Amino acid sequence: MSEIEVILVDAADRPLGKMEKLAAHTQGILHRAISVYVFNSRGELMLQRRASDKYHCAGLWSNTTCGHPLPQEATADAAQRRLYEEMGLRAQLTPVFELYYNLALGNGMSEHEYGHVFFACSDRLPCLNPQEADGWRYAALADIADDIAKNPRQFTPWFLHTFPRIPAQAAAFLAGNAATV
Template structure:
């Protein structure tokens, strides 16, 4: 299997180079990432349970999908590609916000990412790749918030970070999109 390279960036998301994905996570270098949240018409979020075989955070619940753009790939295309690869969904994605985080994964790996966050809306049921996701479920934001507070160890660190830092515009954007 060929090594997968990711895009190294500065704090303004300007590319500074490229490096193999595992090495980037071992060194904790800032790199570009994508995060996707898919909502259904009941305003529930599609959560993914990561496959146990993943090199970090296996078995934990997370956002619908996430990943890294390849060098020379747009974040929009990367988000669409990962959604299709992981969850078998081909949807129209909407860029919503960007954020940066530096989070230890507990196994010597670090997620130091400049993340581009996208949302999609669909009632289509996912067909996950078992190498990527071993489970999925829809849940309301309120139910997720309660579960996150009661059992944060069940979720990926980046999901805990992005979910708790969703700006007020997120809820407004979601409500407007689902109403329209």
């Protein structure tokens, strides 16, 4: 991981340079990120449980896939790459919204990111990369909201931050994409 670099950006997502990923997380430097949310034909969201040996947020539930574009990599290409690397899935991704966050992760790390959120529809089952995820499940958005209310510490900080925007965005997205599953 020490060789992976991220794209440093300003608050408007304009590239400023690059930095090693772990350094960006320990120094809290703003960088570009991607998050992917895959829904099945029943409108359920595929969650992943981060592998138990991840350097932050190990064993926590999160969105289907997340990660960072590499320098010189298009954001949508990074989303496709990470979806395949983490979950063994390929799907047509749609950019849905962007957001900024600066969230403490513990152990002196933070997720100071300008995030690009993508949605997809698929009924394919994942083939997990055990270095990335050690569990997955589909869940209805209402059930996820209930679980978050009861057990927020079982979810990643960025998922907790982003999830309130997901139901309304998902309803519109799924209404227009139900035939693509």
